[in-house]
Amino acid sequence: MPYIIYSFLVTLFIAVCLTRSTSFGEKIANGILIYLGVCGLFSFLLKEYFNVSYADFPKILSIVVTLILLLGFKNIKNNLTKENYYKDVKLNSIGNVILSFFLISIFIRGFSLPVNGWDAYALYDTRGKIFSEGGTQRELAKLSKYDQTNPLYYFSYPPMTSSIHAVLYSASFVTPMFIYPLFYIAIFLYIYEMLLEMRINNFFRYSILAISTVNPLIFQQITSAYTNLPMMAFQWGALHNLLIYKKNNSFYRLLLASFLLAFSVWTRVLEPTYVVFILLALYILLGKKLSVLTKTILILLFSVITILPKIIWSLYIKENVGYIGDTAPGINTIIFRLADSIYLSRMLEVAFFVYQSLFQIKYYLIIFLVIICYTLFGNRKLRQFRDNNSNYVTLLILGIIGLMVVGTVYLSASFEWWDQIGGSFLRSNLIIIPLVAINAALLIDEYKEK
Amino acid sequence: MNKKTEIRIVEILFVVNNFIGIFLTFRPSLRQLLIIKGVNVSFLTLIITITYPLFLLFYFIFLRDHHKNNKFRIIFNTIFGFSIFVVILNYLLQFFEIRNYPNYVYTNYHIFLPFLSEFASYQSVITVLSLAYKYNNSLFSKRPNVGKLVSNPIYVIGILVVIILSQILYKFPAILISEIKNQIAIKNSKLDFRDTMVDLPRFASQAVFIRDNTEKDSVIVHPSQTWDFPELGNQVLIRYYLYPRTLVSPSKLNNFLSENAGGKCVMYSVLAANPDKINVYFPDYEVDASEIVYLDEDDRKHVLSNLKFNNEVYKNLGRIKIGIIKHRLCQ
Numbered sequence: 001m002p003y004i005i006y007s008f009l010v011t012l013f014i015a016v017c018l019t020r021s022t023s024f025g026e027k028i029a030n031g032i033l034i035y036l037g038v039c040g041l042f043s044f045l046l047k048e049y050f051n052v053s054y055a056d057f058p059k060i061l062s063i064v065v066t067l068i069l070l071l072g073f074k075n076i077k078n079n080l081t082k083e084n085y086y087k088d089v090k091l092n093s094i095g096n097v098i099l100s101f102f103l104i105s106i107f108i109r110g111f112s113l114p115v116n117g118w119d120a121y122a123l124y125d126t127r128g129k130i131f132s133e134g135g136t137q138r139e140l141a142k143l144s145k146y147d148q149t150n151p152l153y154y155f156s157y158p159p160m161t162s163s164i165h166a167v168l169y170s171a172s173f174v175t176p177m178f179i180y181p182l183f184y185i186a187i188f189l190y191i192y193e194m195l196l197e198m199r200i201n202n203f204f205r206y207s208i209l210a211i212s213t214v215n216p217l218i219f220q221q222i223t224s225a226y227t228n229l230p231m232m233a234f235q236w237g238a239l240h241n242l243l244i245y246k247k248n249n250s251f252y253r254l255l256l257a258s259f260l261l262a263f264s265v266w267t268r269v270l271e272p273t274y275v276v277f278i279l280l281a282l283y284i285l286l287g288k289k290l291s292v293l294t295k296t297i298l299i300l301l302f303s304v305i306t307i308l309p310k311i312i313w314s315l316y317i318k319e320n321v322g323y324i325g326d327t328a329p330g331i332n333t334i335i336f337r338l339a340d341s342i343y344l345s346r347m348l349e350v351a352f353f354v355y356q357s358l359f360q361i362k363y364y365l366i367i368f369l370v371i372i373c374y375t376l377f378g379n380r381k382l383r384q385f386r387d388n389n390s391n392y393v394t395l396l397i398l399g400i401i402g403l404m405v406v407g408t409v410y411l412s413a414s415f416e417w418w419d420q421i422g423g424s425f426l427r428s429n430l431i432i433i434p435l436v437a438i439n440a441a442l443l444i445d446e447y448k449e450k
Numbered sequence: 451m452n453k454k455t456e457i458r459i460v461e462i463l464f465v466v467n468n469f470i471g472i473f474l475t476f477r478p479s480l481r482q483l484l485i486i487k488g489v490n491v492s493f494l495t496l497i498i499t500i501t502y503p504l505f506l507l508f509y510f511i512f513l514r515d516h517h518k519n520n521k522f523r524i525i526f527n528t529i530f531g532f533s534i535f536v537v538i539l540n541y542l543l544q545f546f547e548i549r550n551y552p553n554y555v556y557t558n559y560h561i562f563l564p565f566l567s568e569f570a571s572y573q574s575v576i577t578v579l580s581l582a583y584k585y586n587n588s589l590f591s592k593r594p595n596v597g598k599l600v601s602n603p604i605y606v607i608g609i610l611v612v613i614i615l616s617q618i619l620y621k622f623p624a625i626l627i628s629e630i631k632n633q634i635a636i637k638n639s640k641l642d643f644r645d646t647m648v649d650l651p652r653f654a655s656q657a658v659f660i661r662d663n664t665e666k667d668s669v670i671v672h673p674s675q676t677w678d679f680p681e682l683g684n685q686v687l688i689r690y691y692l693y694p695r696t697l698v699s700p701s702k703l704n705n706f707l708s709e710n711a712g713g714k715c716v717m718y719s720v721l722a723a724n725p726d727k728i729n730v731y732f733p734d735y736e737v738d739a740s741e742i743v744y745l746d747e748d749d750r751k752h753v754l755s756n757l758k759f760n761n762e763v764y765k766n767l768g769r770i771k772i773g774i775i776k777h778r779l780c781q
Contacts, residue, residue: 114636114646121647122686130693146706147685148699149675154686174643204608211614216621223632356492362499363617367610374603440607447603 001171003058010065011035017076019252023196025189026240030256032186033237036179036230037263040160041309043167047136048316054131054163055170095206099192103185106222110178117224124225127154128165128176138320152321158313160267161227180222183233188213190240191434198445205441212437217360218430227267228427234264235431238277239396243389246284254298257281258305266309271428272407276399278303280392350408357425364436368397371436371443390442397435404429453515457525460512463505464529470498471536471569477562502572506609509576511599513583514590530580533573540570540620548627571620575612645691653681656772657691660720663743663774668716669696670774671703673732678724682732700733707780715780721759721773728769736760737775744773 015031016024038061046052052060069076115125130140140154147153165176191212195205213219221229241257244250258281265274281302285295358365375394408425474494509529543555547563555563583590599605632648639646640655647654664670670692675683682688685697696715698706721744723731737759744752747769757763759775767773 112633112636114643114648116648118649118687121650121690122684126686126690126693129690133693143689143697146696146698146702148701149684150686204604204611207611207615211611211618215614215618216625220625223629355496359492359495363610363614366499366503367607367614370603370606370610437611440603440611444604444607 001173003062004167004171004173007058007061007065008035010062010069014065014068014072014076017079018072019079023193026193029186029189029193030237030241032182033233033260033263034256036164036182037160037234037260037266039167040164041263041266044137044159044163045312047131047163048138053134053170054166057167058171099188103181103188107178107181107185110181110222111175113177113223114175115177115225117226120225123153123156124159124161124227125165125176127159127162128169131159131162131166132169137316141321155317155321156270157227158266158269158309160263161225161230165225177223177225180225180229183230184213184218184222186233187218187229187236187434190236191438194240194438195441198441199448200441200444204444208437208441211364212434215433217426218433221427221430226427228430231264231267231271231273232431234260234267235273235277236434238264239280239393242277242281242284243392246389246392249288254281254302255305258302261306262309265306266313268428269310269313272403273400273429273431274306276396276403278306279399280396283395284392346409346412350405350412353412353425354405354408358429360426361433364433367440368394368436371439374443388442388446390439390446393435393439393442397432397439400429400432400435456508456512456515457521460505460508460525463501463508464525467498467501467505467572468532470494470501471572474498475562475566475569476560477565503609503613506575506579506613507599507606510579510609511596513579526580526583529576533576533580536566536573537570537577540566544623567620568617571616572613574620575616650681652771653687654691656682656722657688659745659772660688660718660774661691664692664695664718665716666694668718669698669706669780671698671700671717671719671733673720673722674700678727678730679722679732682720682722700735710780713780717777717780719759719775719777721770721775723770731764733759733775738778739775740778741776742773743776745771747771 011034012028012031015034016027019027039057043054043057046057046060047054115121127137127140137154137159141152144151144153164179168176192209195209198205238257238261241253241260245253245257261274261277282299285299285302288295290298371390371394375391474491477491543559543561543563543566547555555561635648635651636646639651641658645654645658660670672685672688673679673683685699689697719733719737721732721742739757739759740755742754742757742759744767746752749771
């Protein structure tokens with residue numbers, strides 16, 4: 001346990017002090033996500049390929065962060081002037097104090113919760129417990145041998161949260177449930193910092209913050225050990241850093257975004273949402289004033305880092321269990337299935353399913369429609385397609401919705417149970433809620449700018 | 451837009467909006483009353499989703515125009531009064547529901563509470579808007595210009611944001627109550643903290659019983675996954691407690707036996723019954739048992755040894771919560 005606390009605090013310290021110019025909350029969020037992502041990915045790889053136990057992982061991590069701290073000491077010393085410190089930590093307003101209190105209390109509450117959620121018992125936490133007792137992922141294949149209904153269930157998702165659970169159990173934590181509030185806190189801080197930089201009035205700022213973060217659909221995720229919230233946090237971190245990269249061209253931001261996106265792929269490899277984020281990164285990079293060679297290298301680097309976890313997982317499955325079924329198909333299969341299923345009655349069924357599944361977030365979708373109307377037909381300033389953040393977010397949401405529809409068509413052609421998964425369909429696409437909210441705030445910010 | 455059209459629009463939207471709202475709240479009884487068949491609920495919900503923000507926008511414009519005539523006062527008072535009525539009714543019925551049992555309101559008054567609460571969240575925005583007008587907020591000091599209002603995203607998006615906020619506010623009491631219930635459940639749980647399942651407490655105590663009464667290297671045959679045994683039949687779910695024991699679905703038992711022919715093992719069958727259908731139980735095959743250990747519904751533990759488990763024996767056990775049958779041989 002002391003190693004975990006030490007390495008976590010040092011990671012946060014490095015994240016806060018290594019870069020200047022950005023705001024405190026956002027640095028903390030980056031630190032949290034990098035720490036959790038590294039725990040979830042590298043502890044697994046070290047165990048499976050180098051037989052380093054989950055109990056030893058925090059020790060290695062502590063050595064690594066200490067080395068980084070020593071290497072970057074000069075930079076940190078320069079950044080840690082009194083001036084910078086006070087500029088960053090704006091603990092002056094009562095709002096910040098209340099919000100900090102809220103975030104800290106939900107984090108502490110995490111320690112009093114037992115693991116919760118059907119999928120968590122059946123998959124994520126079971127694997128976590130088995131790993132912490134010395135088991136490996138490849139050994140899980142033989143567990144399904146005499147199971148009638150769930151063949152190779154333990155291979156349906158990569159073990160991001162399972163590995164984090166294993167690291168925590170090995171360090172004698174009683175419950176791992178406090179990591180879910182941490183993911184939530186990261187999203188909250190990103191959104192809050194983004195809103196603080198906008199020229200909108202306080203009522204609107206806090207309303208947008210509320211509708212994007214305390215919507216029960218998102219807020220209740222912190223009480224169950226599902227992977228939707230972690231995936232959303234990593235994706236949001238990637239988006240945030242991409243938008244900052246767009247503004248200030250810092251290579252470090254691009255790298256950070258690609259790593260965060262890679263962690264999101266490692267969390268839920270089956271949802272192809274990451275493709276939309278890669279396309280967004282591509283679009284941003286193409287619009288940069290860089291040489292063709294640099295652009296190509298950056299695009300390749302970004303895509304390779306992002307897709308690497310998917311490749312690692314596919315190779316791992318191939319090596320250990322072979323083929324696991326239609327939920328992870330090749331591109332040919334997808335195209336053929338899609339082509340097969342495009343006929344009117346199916347399209348109507350799919351449209352109705354999407355409509356019903358997204359009904360709980362209907363007003364967010366209406367806001368999105370309104371935003372599109374303003375972008376297309378509204379005030380001339382808004383209509384012109386400029387280098388606006390809001391336009392990038394709009395494209396991102398359109399991409400995600402498009403992917404949802406295409407994904408549903410594919411599922412409807414492949415599985416009979418496709419229309420039974422409305423709840424999990426919405427859970428997998430929760431990121432739309434804060435995306436639409438922030439998109440609205442960006443639009444208003446840009447409207448005021450003119 | 452002249453004032454007459456404006457008032458007409460407000461009136462029409464008020465009627466349409468509330469008619470759909472009332473219909474969706476009293477859905478089952480109204481349908482019987484009006485003998486309306488095939489009215490598509492999701493279609494009506496879509497309509498109200500669109501008409502409500504429009505109604506709110508025009509009501510806002512209507513208030514900003516503040517005409518000082520009788521008709522204005524009548525319309526204002528009707529809209530304001532109705533909104534207060536729905537909001538209070540919602541709170542009263544929510545209170546009844548919590549005090550009695552889930553679905554109490556629906557059973558007794560034919561009111562569909564989840565929708566009423568959404569409808570009330572709509573109405574509460576109208577109440578707040580009307581109150582703000584009554585106390586002469588600066589919001590209403592300017593004369594409106596519809597074109598300007600609509601062309602400014604702050605107003606249009608602002609209205610939608612306020613609607614979402616009111617819906618979130620209406621959902622929070624329920625979340626708070628379920629949080630308190632969960633904390634009480636965790637506190638009252640007889641199981642170890644690590645073994646507690648807030649949402650499946652009965653299953654958790656069953657699985658812990660099986661774990662505590664079997665060896666780690668044993669083989670356990672569990673029910674198939676059906677509606678009768680949704681949890682105990684789910685092998686990946688019971689493994690949460692039973693790892694590293696070897697778990698076998700009944701349909702795979704022959705595979706297991708042929709692959710381990712001649713081998714030695716300690717084998718158990720889970721003994722379980724569907725709590726609602728006493729005649730549905732597992733194992734549905736005969737077992738030559740060296741021991742049967744089970745809990746009855748009052749959590750009293752019973753032990754029987756050396757007998758053949760079959761239908762007759764099962765009938766004599768009484769109501770069981772969970773049990774485990776140790777096979778005499780690995781077969």
